[in-house]
Amino acid sequence: MKRLTRFSLIASALLLAATAAEARMYRYTDENGQIVISNTIPQEASRRGYDILNSKGRVIDSVDPAPTAEEIAAREAREQHEEAERIQREKDQALLKRFSHPDQAVRAMHRKIRELEGLNQLKRGNISVIVSQLDNEEGRAADMERAGRDIPESMLEKIRRLEAQIHDIEQEIALQKSEIQSLRDDFEADIKRLETLTGEERTLPLERPEDNQ
Structure with missing residues (x-):
């Protein structure tokens, strides 16, 4: 019984191998335009596309040419x-x-720009306060120099710190101005796109009255 089972397995394996071998037939066109049927296929021919045939010569699959x-x-x-x-x-x-209408985007743009410009205005106010402190310290240092006294290092350090603070805030203001312009550009592009999408034109001006003052 075991020998019969082993024989059956071997026979099945041989049958599968034979079937696989039969299926490995290819039909392709060679470099001269001639149709070739073979159990192997050159690499160049495979790039032109080929058919896979069964034992009866029927096409069981096709491979498209390489793009x-x-x-x-x-x-x-x-x-x-x-x-x-x-x-x-x-x-x-x-x-x-x-936004359902371009005018909504225009209003949102103006509102956002006002917010950012308000922050810049606060920063300018901070600069004015620091400049006043700096003028005071520099005035005291000048008085000490005229009196022939040495300026304490702590005073010089405070002057340098105030100058650095002014510089940093000015840099922040410049950066925010650039951000405001980028924001304006983005909003204006969105407004134009909204006009296309909704079929409605804006009725509000892109520039605020205070921008022209």
């Missing part, structure tokens, strides 16, 4: 275009959730 460099470039360009369109659709959906 050309132009086809690959065209496919990548198409995929990039489709991805860009998908990203734009998502941006449009998010934009329409925020």
Whole structure:
């Protein structure tokens, strides 16, 4: 019984091997344009595409030719275009959730710019306070020099610290001005896009009256 089972297994394995061997027939076109049927296929021929045949010569599968460099470039360009369109659709959906009319975006832009400019105004006020302190310290140092006295290192350190504070705040103001311009650019682009998406034109000016003063 065991010998019979072992024989059956061997026979099944041989049958599978024979079936697999029969299935490994290929039909392809060689470099001269001639159709070839073989149990092997050259690499160059495989790139041109080929058919896999069964024992009866029937096609059981086909492999497409390898894409050309132009086809690959065209496919990548198409995929990039489709991805860009998908990203734009998502941006449009998010934009329409925020604003239903271009005028809403204009108002939001003006409000945000006023907030940022208000912060800058506070920083300018801080500079005025520090400049006053700096003038006071520099005046005291000048009086000591005229009197022939040495200026204490603590006073010099305070003057340097006040100067550094002024410089840092001025840098913050300059950076925020750049952020305000970037924000304005982004809002104006959104407003134009909203006009396209909604079919409505803005009725409010992009510039505030105080911007022209």
